[in-house]
Amino acid sequence: MQVLKFGGTSVGKPERMHQVAQLITKDEHSKIVVLSALSGTTNALVSIGESLAKSDKEEAKSKIQALREHYATFIEALFSTSEKAQEAQKMIDEHFEFLLITLKISFNEALNRDILAQGELMSTKLFTLYLEEIGVSAKLLPALEFMRTNEEEEPDLDLISEKLKAILVKENDATIFITQGYICKNHKGEIDNLQRGGSDYTASLVGAAINATEIQIWTDIDGMHNNDPRVVDKTFPIAELSFDEAAELAYFGAKILHPASIWPAQKMGITVRLLNTMQPEAKGTVISTATTSDDVKALAAKDGITAIKIKSSRMLLAYGFLRKVFEIFEKYKTPIDMITTSEVAVSVTIDDNTYLNKILTELEKFGTVEVDKNQTIICVVGNFVAERKGVVNNIFEALTSIPIRMISYGGSRHNISLLTDEGSKVEALKKLNTHLFDL
Ligand code: ASP
Ligand code: MG
Numbered sequence: 505m506q507v508l509k510f511g512g513t514s515v516g517k518p519e520r521m522h523q524v525a526q527l528i529t530k531d532e533h534s535k536i537v538v539l540s541a542l543s544g545t546t547n548a549l550v551s552i553g554e555s556l557a558k559s560d561k562e563e564a565k566s567k568i569q570a571l572r573e574h575y576a577t578f579i580e581a582l583f584s585t586s587e588k589a590q591e592a593q594k595m596i597d598e599h600f601e602f603l604l605i606t607l608k609i610s611f612n613e614a615l616n617r618d619i620l621a622q623g624e625l626m627s628t629k630l631f632t633l634y635l636e637e638i639g640v641s642a643k644l645l646p647a648l649e650f651m652r653t654n655e656e657e658e659p660d661l662d663l664i665s666e667k668l669k670a671i672l673v674k675e676n677d678a679t680i681f682i683t684q685g686y687i688c689k690n691h692k693g694e695i696d697n698l699q700r701g702g703s704d705y706t707a708s709l710v711g712a713a714i715n716a717t718e719i720q721i722w723t724d725i726d727g728m729h730n731n732d733p734r735v736v737d738k739t740f741p742i743a744e745l746s747f748d749e750a751a752e753l754a755y756f757g758a759k760i761l762h763p764a765s766i767w768p769a770q771k772m773g774i775t776v777r778l779l780n781t782m783q784p785e786a787k788g789t790v791i792s793t794a795t796t797s798d799d800v801k802a803l804a805a806k807d808g809i810t811a812i813k814i815k816s817s818r819m820l821l822a823y824g825f826l827r828k829v830f831e832i833f834e835k836y837k838t839p840i841d842m843i844t845t846s847e848v849a850v851s852v853t854i855d856d857n858t859y860l861n862k863i864l865t866e867l868e869k870f871g872t873v874e875v876d877k878n879q880t881i882i883c884v885v886g887n888f889v890a891e892r893k894g895v896v897n898n899i900f901e902a903l904t905s906i907p908i909r910m911i912s913y914g915g916s917r918h919n920i921s922l923l924t925d926e927g928s929k930v931e932a933l934k935k936l937n938t939h940l941f942d943l
Contacts, residue, residue, distance in 0.1 A: 509707035516543030518581035541623025624684035651688035665713035704762035712768035727789030756883035816871025902939035
């Protein structure tokens with residue numbers, strides 16, 4: 505069984521949905537198809553929730569109305585028979601009745617998550633009805649029946665696997681299954697989600713849960729590129745990546761794949777293919793357990809980084825100092841990205857400033873603390889074996905005119921990270937593109 509995930513833009517227009525139907529029926533493989541909400545829907549639902557949170561019912565109502573009209577137009581173009589169009593309209597109406605009820609009841613976080621779940625529920629039902637219309641037999645698997653998170657709000661892969669397998673044995677005559685990305689139930693049994701962009705994560709978890717032969721992530725670009733196409737003129741899709749390389753890239757900027765979606769596939773050794781709905785024949789990017797060449801594969805950048813330097817003479821010849829520093833970040837659930845140390849100072853970077861002031865107050869107990877906001881991590885990803893000389897030299901040669909605040913090398917063999925200010929990002933990516941890829 506394969507798992508194929510189609511993102512919001514791949515199902516965001518009626519003609520795209522028609523094309524997805526063609527793509528999933530062109531071979532005989534049995535498959536689970538994971539769908540996102542139609543593009544724009546989750547943003548609209550977030551925005552409806554925001555209006556409700558500030559008790560602006562009028563605003564929420566007009567946003568619900570606008571979204572409803574969007575679906576009405578969508579249905580008109582999606583179906584060619586009035587019978588299925590009516591059935592779809594009735595289904596959509598029920599979801600909008602629910603949204604309208606939220607105007608009348610008291611708002612809370614659990615209700616907000618119910619609201620956010622409507623997008624994937626509607627897209628999968630629309631698609632299933634469309635498949636029925638064109639005579640493709642497919643079975644809708646409600647994700648809320650098997651996608652589970654635990655008390656740490658992390659997906660419970662064992663439980664997902666157990667539940668999903670139990671459902672699938674009962675459905676042994678179907679070969680195409682449709683399910684919702686992103687949504688799940690939490691340990692309290694409430695509707696929840698895997699965070700924005702979480703449909704990729706669903707696909708990887710579902711793939712791992714059933715030990716799929718392959719996981720395909722279909723988007724609107726032809727795989728992961730060697731550099732950010734929004735920043736530099738010339739980029740190319742990377743043919744092959746290892747899981748470790750893909751994880752670094754997904755985390756440090758390549759928006760095409762949700763970073764959390766690497767581990768389930770990697771754990772089970774399931775090949776992940778990144779493919780393009782607009783260009784289905786293109787090879788895309790294959791992420792697998794195979795070792796890749798010992799080269800620089802790609803560059804990525806992550807903005808909005810804050811660097812924090814803690815200088816303390818107490819660190820000199822002391823042990824346990826770093827633990828105390830890290831404990832503060834742990835206490836405020838703030839992940840650290842980069843770390844560099846000297847004998848009397850340690851610099852770390854974070855990308856979430858929610859608890860910055862509290863963290864700084866506690867760090868000041870240890871020594872002097874300096875903060876630089878608006879930094880960018882430039883990340884060079886590849887397979888860097890120490891025997892291959894000159895990689896670092898090459899990077900530095902490209903960046904002679906760029907101010908570099910931190911450097912991290914040797915943490916893993918797949919990543920060399922440099923910290924610079926946001927204003928230098930474009931120039932850094934361009935220079936590296938020319939220098940490392942001759943582009
Ligand atoms: N619909 C959700 C979002 O827009 C999940 C996803 O598309 O991956 O974030
Ligand atoms: Mg996405």
